[in-house]
Structure formats: structure tokens, C-alpha cells
Amino acid sequence: MEEDPTLQLRVFDLNCWAIRYLSKRRQERVQLIGDTLRREGFDLVLLQEVWSEGDYSVLKETLGSCYPFSHYFRSGVIGSGLCVFSRFPILDTFLYQYSLNGYPYMLQHGDWFCGKSVGLVVIKISGIVFNIYVTHLHAEYCREKDAYLPHRVVQAWELAQFIRHTSKAADVVLLGGDLNMHPEDVGIRLLRACTGLRDAFAEAQRFEGCEAGCTLVPDNCFTVKTELQPFPLGIRIDYILYKAVSDFAVKCEELRTTTGTAPGKDIPYSDHEAVMATLHVRRQSRTPEPTLGTAEPALADAVNEARTEVRVGLQAARRRRYASGRMALLALLLLLLQAAAGLGSLAGWAPGQPLPKLSFCLLASLAAGALLLAAGLHLFHTREVKMLQGTEEEMRLALRALQGRLGAA
Amino acid sequence: MEEDPTLQLRVFDLNCWAIRYLSKRRQERVQLIGDTLRREGFDLVLLQEVWSEGDYSVLKETLGSCYPFSHYFRSGVIGSGLCVFSRFPILDTFLYQYSLNGYPYMLQHGDWFCGKSVGLVVIKISGIVFNIYVTHLHAEYCREKDAYLPHRVVQAWELAQFIRHTSKAADVVLLGGDLNMHPEDVGIRLLRACTGLRDAFAEAQRFEGCEAGCTLVPDNCFTVKTELQPFPLGIRIDYILYKAVSDFAVKCEELRTTTGTAPGKDIPYSDHEAVMATLHVRRQSRTPEPTLGTAEPALADAVNEARTEVRVGLQAARRRRYASGRMALLALLLLLLQAAAGLGSLAGWAPGQPLPKLSFCLLASLAAGALLLAAGLHLFHTREVKMLQGTEEEMRLALRALQGRLGAA
Numbered sequence: 001m002e003e004d005p006t007l008q009l010r011v012f013d014l015n016c017w018a019i020r021y022l023s024k025r026r027q028e029r030v031q032l033i034g035d036t037l038r039r040e041g042f043d044l045v046l047l048q049e050v051w052s053e054g055d056y057s058v059l060k061e062t063l064g065s066c067y068p069f070s071h072y073f074r075s076g077v078i079g080s081g082l083c084v085f086s087r088f089p090i091l092d093t094f095l096y097q098y099s100l101n102g103y104p105y106m107l108q109h110g111d112w113f114c115g116k117s118v119g120l121v122v123i124k125i126s127g128i129v130f131n132i133y134v135t136h137l138h139a140e141y142c143r144e145k146d147a148y149l150p151h152r153v154v155q156a157w158e159l160a161q162f163i164r165h166t167s168k169a170a171d172v173v174l175l176g177g178d179l180n181m182h183p184e185d186v187g188i189r190l191l192r193a194c195t196g197l198r199d200a201f202a203e204a205q206r207f208e209g210c211e212a213g214c215t216l217v218p219d220n221c222f223t224v225k226t227e228l229q230p231f232p233l234g235i236r237i238d239y240i241l242y243k244a245v246s247d248f249a250v251k252c253e254e255l256r257t258t259t260g261t262a263p264g265k266d267i268p269y270s271d272h273e274a275v276m277a278t279l280h281v282r283r284q285s286r287t288p289e290p291t292l293g294t295a296e297p298a299l300a301d302a303v304n305e306a307r308t309e310v311r312v313g314l315q316a317a318r319r320r321r322y323a324s325g326r327m328a329l330l331a332l333l334l335l336l337l338q339a340a341a342g343l344g345s346l347a348g349w350a351p352g353q354p355l356p357k358l359s360f361c362l363l364a365s366l367a368a369g370a371l372l373l374a375a376g377l378h379l380f381h382t383r384e385v386k387m388l389q390g391t392e393e394e395m396r397l398a399l400r401a402l403q404g405r406l407g408a409a
Numbered sequence: 410m411e412e413d414p415t416l417q418l419r420v421f422d423l424n425c426w427a428i429r430y431l432s433k434r435r436q437e438r439v440q441l442i443g444d445t446l447r448r449e450g451f452d453l454v455l456l457q458e459v460w461s462e463g464d465y466s467v468l469k470e471t472l473g474s475c476y477p478f479s480h481y482f483r484s485g486v487i488g489s490g491l492c493v494f495s496r497f498p499i500l501d502t503f504l505y506q507y508s509l510n511g512y513p514y515m516l517q518h519g520d521w522f523c524g525k526s527v528g529l530v531v532i533k534i535s536g537i538v539f540n541i542y543v544t545h546l547h548a549e550y551c552r553e554k555d556a557y558l559p560h561r562v563v564q565a566w567e568l569a570q571f572i573r574h575t576s577k578a579a580d581v582v583l584l585g586g587d588l589n590m591h592p593e594d595v596g597i598r599l600l601r602a603c604t605g606l607r608d609a610f611a612e613a614q615r616f617e618g619c620e621a622g623c624t625l626v627p628d629n630c631f632t633v634k635t636e637l638q639p640f641p642l643g644i645r646i647d648y649i650l651y652k653a654v655s656d657f658a659v660k661c662e663e664l665r666t667t668t669g670t671a672p673g674k675d676i677p678y679s680d681h682e683a684v685m686a687t688l689h690v691r692r693q694s695r696t697p698e699p700t701l702g703t704a705e706p707a708l709a710d711a712v713n714e715a716r717t718e719v720r721v722g723l724q725a726a727r728r729r730r731y732a733s734g735r736m737a738l739l740a741l742l743l744l745l746l747q748a749a750a751g752l753g754s755l756a757g758w759a760p761g762q763p764l765p766k767l768s769f770c771l772l773a774s775l776a777a778g779a780l781l782l783a784a785g786l787h788l789f790h791t792r793e794v795k796m797l798q799g800t801e802e803e804m805r806l807a808l809r810a811l812q813g814r815l816g817a818a
Contacts, residue, residue, distance in 0.1 A: 074799030075508070077792045091810075093803065094574050099484075099506060115792070120574070165503050165529070168578030358767050365774030372778075383486045383524070390483030394502065401500075 006282040007126055008253075012042040013176035013240055014274035015136065015215075017222065018081075020052045024222060025267055030055045032262055033269050034062030037085070041066055042276070044123075045085040046176035048136040049270075051078050051114070059085070069123075073134075076115015082134050082177075084121050092122040096162045099387045100151040102138055104380070111138050111148075118159050118177075120166055128248065128281060131170035133163060135177040137187070143230070150313020152180065153306045154391045156187035160194035161394075171248050172281055173197065175241040178272065183236055186305045193299035197241035200252045200277045209257030210234060215273040219260040222271035240277045247283060254278040300402045307395040314388040321381035328374035334367040415691040416535055417662075421451040422585035422649055423683035424545065424624075426631065427490075429461045433631060434676055439464045441671055442678050443471030446494070450475055451685070453532075454494040455585035457545040458679075460487055460523070468494070478532075482543075485524015491543050491586075493530050501531040505571045508796045509560040511547055513789070520547050520557075527568050527586075529575055537657065537690060540579035542572060544586040546596070552639070559722020561589065562715045563800045565596035569603035570803075580657050581690055582606065584650045587681065592645055595714045602708035606650035609661040609686045618666030619643060624682040628669040631680035649686045656692060663687040709811045716804040723797040730790035737783035743776040 017023050018030055030050075037045055037059075045067060050056050056072045063070070067085035073095050074080065080095070096118050102111040118135035137155045138148045146152075156179070167173045175197060181188045183199065191197065201213040210217050214234030218225055228234055244250040257273045338360065426432045427439055439459075446454055446468075454476060459465050465481045472479070476494035482504050483489065489504070505527050511520040527544040546564045547557045555561075565588075576582045584606060590597045592608065600606065610622040619626050623643030627634055637643060653659040666682045747769065 074795045074802070076795070077788050079795065092574075093806075094570050095799070096505065097508060113788070115795075161503050165501075165575040166577075168575075358770060361767060361771055362774070365771070365778070369774070369778060369781075372781075379486050379522070386483045386485070386488065386524075390504070393483070397502075 006280045007128065009044065009125070009130075009279045009281060010042045011044045011046065011174065011176060011240055011277045011279065012037065012040070012274060013046045013134075013238060013276070014270060015048040015178040015238060015272040016050050016055075017270040017272065018050050018052065018055045020054075026055070027058075029267065029269055030058055031062070032265060032267070034059050036262065036269070037063055038066045041087075043087045043125075044132065044174075046132070046134040047083050047085075048134065048178050049081045050083050051081045053079070056083055059083075071119070071121055073117060073119040075117045077113045078110075078115070080115055080117040080119065081136060082117065082119045084119065084132065084134055086121070086123055086132075088123045088125050090121045090123055092120075094120045094166065096120075096158070098137075098155040098158055099390075100154045100384060102148055102151060105377075109139065109141060116155065118162055120162075122170075128171045128283075129169065130172045130174060131163075131167045133159075133173070133175040133177075135159060135175065135179070137178070137180045140180050147316075150309050150316070150388060153187050153190070153309045153313075154387065156181070156191045157194075157306060157391055157395070160191045163195045163197075170245070172244045172250055173242065174279075176239065176275070178238050180237050186302060186309060188239075189298070190302040190306045192241070193295065193302045195241075195243070196295070197243050198250075200240040200242060200255050200275070200279075201236065204252040204255035204277070206254045207256070208254070210259050210273055212236060213255070213257060213275075215257060215275060216271070217260065217273060220268050220271060220273065221260070222268060238272055238275050240275050242277075242279060244281065249282055249284045251280045252277055253280050296402060296406055300399060300406065303395050303399050303402070307392060307399070310388055310392045310395065314385065314392060317381055317384045317388055321378060321385055324374050324377035324381055328371055328378055331367045331371035331374055335364065335371060338364050338367065415689045416537065418453065418534070418539075418688045418690060419451045420453045420455065420583065420585060420649055420686045420688065421446065421449070421683060422455045422543075422647060422685070423679055424457040424587040424647060424681040425459050425464075426679040426681065427459050427461065427464045429463075435464070436467075438676065438678055439467055440471070441674060441676070443468050445671065445678070446472055447475045450496075452496050452534075453541060453583075455541070455543040456492050456494075457543065457587050458490045459492050460490045462488070465492055468492070480528070480530055482526060482528040484526045486522040487519075487524070489524055489526040489528065490545060491526065491528045493528065493541065493543055495530070495532055495541075497532045497534050499530045499532055501529075503529045503575065505529075505567070507546075507564045507567055508799075509563045509793060511557055511560060514786075518548065518550060525564065527571055529571075531579075537580045537692075538578065539581045539583060540572075540576045542568075542582070542584040542586075544568060544584065544588070546587070546589045549589050556725075559718050559725070559797060562596050562599070562718045562722075563796065565590070565600045566603075566715065566800055566804070569600045572604045572606075579654070581653045581659055582651065583688075585648065585684070587647050589646050595711060595718060597648075598707070599711040599715045601650070602704065602711045604650075604652070605704070606652050607659075609649040609651060609664050609684075609688075610645065613661040613664035613686070615663045616665070617663070619668050619682055621645060622664070622666060622684075624666060624684060625680070626669065626682060629677050629680060629682065630669070631677060647681055647684050649684050651686075651688060653690065658691055658693045660689045661686055662689050705811060705815055709808060709815065712804050712808050712811070716801060716808070719797055719801045719804065723794065723801060726790055726793040726797055730787060730794055733783050733786035733790055737780055737787055740776045740780035740783055744773065744780060747773050747776065 018026050060070055063085050069086040069090045071084050071093050073082040075097050098116050101116045104112045121132045123130045138152045140146055211233045213236045215238035217234030218228050242250050256276045260268050262269055427435050469479055472494050478495040478499045480493050480502050482491040484506050507525050510525045513521045530541045532539045547561045549555055620642045622645045624647035626643030627637050651659050665685045669677050671678055
């Protein structure tokens with residue numbers, strides 16, 4: 001069988017760190033990113049943290065001639081921050097918002113407000129259907145005591161399920177984004193084992209860029225040096241992953257990262273380094289369906305480990321739900337007591353008001369405020385418990401099915 | 410080509426109205442539903458409004474011998490209420506929660522707390538892959554002035570996109586649920602035109618049950634008669650929809666609904682009537698891909714109309730966002746003024762406190778409460794605006810693509 005010619009696809013992925021009012025030299029960097037993308041002429045550009053639609057519009061205007069097709073994914077209070085620019089027509093789009101994404105009261109972290117999601121765009125090049133996913137998972141603020149690990153694991157699980165269920169008619173699957181996970185972390189092993197996606201960095205025939213493919217490096221003037229202290233080389237948390245169905249083969253010919261300061265400028269594009277992959281896709285004679293190999297035990301291990309993390313999160317969420325419920329109950333009791341005392345003193349049953357009017361009113365306001373707040377928190381954590389339980393159950397079922405297959409093999 | 414034998418599939422769909430503390434004779438009805446399902450031996454059972462996991466456990470226990478496979482979808486604060494019982498192994502599940510679902514402050518309606526969703530289960534019978542969807546959309550509380558119409562239209566759109574994107578490897582697609590839409594409503598036309606799903610009631614070779622296939626009927630002792638006054642026969646809002654890919658053909662041999670009181674009992678199963686379909690699936694020689702026909706103009710009409718509804722919703726959401734933002738600002742101003750006055754009188758700049766201490770404190774508490782509430786509402790409505798905008802944009806793009814295809818034809 002004669003093989004079809006190879007299709008080359010050049011992909012650019014970057015967490016742009018474009019937070020209005022907060023990110024340093026934002027507008028200048030957005031313009032710089034736009035200019036570079038126009039000059040370099042990639043086929044596909046996957047961006048994260050483009051929080052403001054104004055910045056998206058600037059990019060769209062700059063890139064219109066070179067990348068005539070684009071999509072901005074709206075989500076959450078602020079937005080998903082995700083957008084895609086493409087040289088090829090975007091045939092279809094879809095957005096999935098993760099069910100868990102931090103806490104609204106963690107204002108200093110703010111992930112909750114962004115409505116973290118995974119966006120899908122479908123493109124077709126030379127008859128080959130590409131499902132392109134772009135995502136950004138919950139940030140890791142403290143690796144030693146990572147309170148968001150269960151949420152991130154749930155996000156990785158949902159990302160894997162979303163890709164699995166929506167990519168069944170695709171010839172090539174491509175995922176780019178800031179996964180906020182180191183290459184050996186449980187979430188990334190789970191994602192890769194569930195979907196069969198391959199890591200462009202590990203597969204690349206040529207690599208050029210920061211050592212070990214790191215995308216958050218101390219050399220970048222915008223990174224927080226103290227956070228990177230345990231990792232002198234930096235960390236790799238931005239990825240391009242890919243796979244093809246059996247009729248096609250994908251190879252990563254080259255992977256590059258930027259290395260801090262942009263060429264000819266005094267600033268980098270972002271606090272993250274960009275990841276750029278050159279992929280080669282070609283049609284091949286159908287290979288036989290893989291039999292039970294090394295993939296399934298790895299998947300079982302990853303699901304098992306992820307389930308443990310989800311359980312830990314479930315316990316913590318249950319404690320928070322209990323604490324907020326108890327606080328709401330106490331506030332309600334206090335209010336009721338005050339109401340009884342107030343009514344009693346009005347009706348003349350009590351000898352006199354035990355508290356001065358001012359303190360009485362202040363206490364009542366405080367109790368009412370506490371009741372409202374605690375009730376809201378209780379609802380929030382009840383939902384959190386529900387979602388963690390749901391994921392834990394899904395993982396349990398997946399493990400049972402896997403163990404059945406492994407046992408039968 | 411010899412055709413394969415026909416596969417018969419008997420499907421049961423019911424909104425169970427099993428709300429703890431609120432639904433009348435709930436436990437008795439859940440037991441009744443369980444007993445009937447066990448006796449009748451359907452292949453597939455799609456239930457909605459099973460809000461409590463306790464009720465699901467009762468059903469699971471009752472049905473274990475007859476329907477060994479089941480799944481309960483967890484979502485929102487209360488749950489999605491969705492569950493599936495099956496005679497055949499459930500190979501895979503996935504849940505998509507709608508991005509808009511009413512308002513948390515509409516406590517009397519409560520839809521927001523349920524996390525309305527669409528659940529997917531994948532089953533395989535005789536080598537045929539079935540993607541089975543179960544869903545429940547936002548209720549319609551007042552048809553004349555339906556404040557939730559834009560949210561329901563967004564849900565119908567997301568449902569259609571979810572089915573389109575996840576069913577690409579399925580041979581047969583089946584959707585059952587309470588769509589809270591009359592057959593001619595824009596949302597259902599949109600859903601059907603986007604997905605190509607066919608209505609079992611319209612396609613059935615035999616029908617038996619309530620007139621016009623209604624599933625909310627005045628004869629049912631649990632329905633609110635005043636709500637059904639404009640519809641003397643009742644309304645049809647519960648559906649079984651289906652389609653097959655070109656290699657397969659599905660026919661609805663028979664459709665039945667229950668008709669109020671359950672046989673031999675003094676109560677019905679629920680305030681809704683159950684819908685029961687007998688489908689025949691058979692493999693057929695591949696039919697040619699349909700060319701541009703009557704479906705695309707119908708789709709363009711439905712998307713256009715839906716987009717108008719979303720725009721109306723967007724305007725209303727923008728007004729609510731503006732009103733809540735203004736309220737938050739006013740409350741903040743009042744608080745700042747009070748703080749200035751308080752500090753002034755403490756520092757001896759003002760001749761005296763203009764208000765008695767008690768009123769001063771009460772006012773401050775009130776302002777603080779109003780600020781918190783209004784800020785929360787503002788965030789909520791900002792997210793609502795964002796999601797409506799996103800859907801409006803998606804519809805605009807879909808329309809443009811459609812018009813391009815229609816123009817080229």
C-alpha cells in the first residue's frame with residue numbers, strides 16, 4: 001500500500017499570564033506575543049490566561065491575516081482564559097467546565113472565579129479530522145501541602161473522560177495547556193493512561209529550549225523565585241500531548257520552548273515559557289488493535305492512586321461541610337434565643353433587657369451575617385462532597401472493570 | 410446482502426417526583442415504581458427526580474435481580490436526580506452539568522440547587538453500541554411570562570452539542586427525559602434539528618395512553634389543576650427520542666404512557682406519566698449520506714429563533730448585573746460615609762454623632778449585609794451574562810456556517 005504524504009503541523013502553546021490590573025507589562029507582552037505569532041506563522045495556537053476579551057480582540061486583530069480562524073471560550077465570572085487561533089477553518093467547538101475548581105472565599109488565589117474548563121475545537125486538514133483540546137487546570141500554590149490536589153485530580157479525571165468521549169470520530173487528538181502538574185504527578189499519569197495521549201517532550205526527535213523542558217524557570221524575570229527554590233532547573237507544567245487512531249501515525253519531529261527573555265526584548269512573553277511542537281502526521285496501513293499490554297496495569301495504578309487523593313479530599317470536604325453546618329446551626333440558635341429574649345422583654349415577662357440595646361442589635365446582626373455565610377458555605381461544601389463522591393464512585397467502577405479485564409487476561 | 414435479525418429494546422422513562430419531605434406518598438410510590446419495573450422487565454429504565462440516594466438504593470435493591478446494572482448521577486447541591494437501570498452491562502458513563510440553571514435566590518423553585526445535567530451511559534447489545542442519554546431541563550413555572558426560557562434554551566443547545574460531540578462512535582442514540590418543553594417549543598425544535606433525533610411519539614406505529622401523548626394530565630391526582638387549565642388534555646413534556654447511524658435503522662413499534670392511577674392502586678406512580686417505547690433496531694445496508702435537504706433550513710430557523718431568546722435573556726441578565734452592581738456600590742458608599750463620620754466624631758472633628766449609636770450600628774450592619782449580598786449577586790449575574798454571550802456567539806457561528814452551506818447549495 002502506498003503511503004500518503006506527510007502532513008506537518010506546527011503548534012504553539014502558551015499560558016499568557018494576561019490578568020488585567022495584576023500582570024506586569026501585560027499590554028506590551030500581548031502585543032509581543034501577537035507580533036511573534038504573526039511572524040512565525042504556526043498552524044495552530046493554543047493560549048491560556050487571556051482573561052480579558054479586550055486582549056483577545058487585540059490578538060485577533062493582529063493575527064487576522066495569518067490565522068483567519070479563532071475562538072474564545074467564555075466561562076465562569078472572569079472567563080476561561082482559553083482561546084485558539086488557527087490557519088485552518090474551525091468546524092466545531094465545545095466547552096466543558098470542570099465541576100470542582102477551588103473555593104470562592106480563597107480570593108487571593110482566585111481560580112474559582114475563572115471557571116476553569118477544557119475547550120474543544122475541531123478542524124480538518126487534508127481530510128484528517130483533528131480534535132484540538134486546550135485547557136488550564138487549578139494552580140498548585142504549595143506543593144508540600146497542596147489543598148487543591150483533590151480538585152486538580154478530579155479535573156484531570158474529567159479532562160480524560162471528556163477527551164475519551166468526544167474524540168471517538170477524530171483521527172488525531174491534540175491537547176495543549178497549562179496542566180499545573182509535574183510530569184510524574186498522579187493527575188498527569190491518570191490523564192495519559194486514560195486517554196493514551198503521548199507527551200511531545202518525551203517523544204520529540206529534537207529538543208531545544210529550557211533544560212528538562214521546563215516551562216516555569218528561574219531565569220524568567222516574572223517567576224516567583226522563592227516558589228521555584230526546590231527546583232533549580234524550574235518545573236515542567238505546560239504540555240503538548242497527542243495521539244492518533246490506528247489509521248494514522250503522529251510523530252513529534254521537534255519540540256522547542258522559549259527561554260526567558262524574548263529575542264531582542266528585555267522581557268519574556270509571559271511568566272511561563274511557550275511550548276512549540278512540530279508534528280508529522282501520516283496515514284498508515286491499519287495496525288491491529290493493541291492487546292492487553294503494559295497500559296492497563298499503569299492505568300489501574302494511576303486510578304488507584306487518584307482515588308486515594310479523591311478520598312482524602314472527600315474527608316476534608318466532609319469536615320468543612322460539617323463545620324459550616326454546625327456554625328449555621330449555632331448562629332440560628334443565637335438568633336432564636338435573642339428573638340425569644342426580645343419578645344420576652346417586650347411582653348414584660350423578663351425583669352429587664354439583660355444586654356444594652358446596642359450590644360443586643362450588634363449581636364443579632366452578627367448572628368444573622370454568620371447564619372447567611374455559614375449556610376452558603378454549607379451548600380458549597382455539600383456540592384463539593386457530592387462531586388468528590390461521584391468521581392470516587394466513577395473511579396471505583398473503572399477500577400472494577402479494569403481488574404475484571406486484567407483478571408481475565 | 411442478508412439483513413441481521415431485529416433487536417427489540419423496551420425502554421421506560423419517568424420523572425419520579427421523589428422530593429424528600431415535599432412529594433406526596435413518596436416512599437409508597439418509589440416502592441410501586443420498583444415493583445412495576447421488576448414485573449414488567451424492561452431493557453432500560455431512565456428515571457428523573459430521584460433526588461435522594463436513599464430512594465435510589467431502595468430501587469437498586471428492588472431491581473437488582475432484573476436490572477443488574479445501574480448508575481446514579483451525582484451533581485449540584487441536591488443531586489441531578491438522574492439514574493439509569495439496565496439489563497445490559499453499562500460500559501461507560503459521563504455527566505455534563507448545564508452552565509445555566511435558574512437562580513439560587515429563587516428558593517421556591519429550587520432548580521438551581523439540583524445541578525440539572527445530562528447523563529450518558531454507554532451499553533452494547535449484540536455488538537451494537539447504544540449511547541443512552543437521560544436528562545431533566547429547567548422547569549417552566551409560568552408559560553405566559555417564562556423567566557427561565559433563555560436558560561432552558563441554553564440547556565437545550567448544550568444538550569444538543571453534548572449529544573453531537575459524544576455520540577460519534579455510537580450506532581444508536583437514545584434520549585429520555587423530562588425536557589419541560591412542549592413538542593413545538595423552540596428548544597425542542599433546536600435539539601431535534603441539531604441532533605437529528607426523532608420523536609418516538611410521532612414515529613410510533615402503535616400508540617396507547619393519554620390523549621396526544623400527554624405526560625402531565627389533569628386526571629393525575631398529583632398535578633396542579635390550575636396550571637393545566639389552558640391545556641384541557643394536558644401537556645407532553647416527557648420524551649423518548651432516538652436515531653441510528655446509517656448502518657442501522659430504528660423503528661418505534663409501540664409507544665405507551667401510563668394514564669393516571671396505577672393499576673390496582675389508588676395513586677399514580679408520579680405527577681408525570683411514564684413513557685414506554687418498544688424500539689426495533691436492525692442493521693441495514695449503508696444508505697448514502699443525506700444531501701442538503703429540508704433539515705438544514707429547519708435548523709437555521711430553530712437556531713435563529715433560539716438566538717433571539719438568548720438575546721432577550723442576555724438583556725435581562727445585563728440589567729440584573731447592572732442593578733446588583735449599583736446596589737453594591739451604594740452600600741459601599743454608605744459604609745464609607747459611616748466610617749468617615751464615625752472616625753470624624755472619634756477624632757473630635759464633628760460637633761457630635763448625628764445619629765444615635767444604635768441606629769448608626771444598625772445602619773452599618775444593614776449596609777454591610779447589602780454589600781455582601783449585592784456583590785454575590787453581581788458575580789452571579791456576571792457569570793450568567795458570560796454564559797449567555799458565549800451561547801449567543803456559538804449560535805451566531807453555527808448560523809453563519811449553515812447560511813454558507815445553504816447559499817452554496
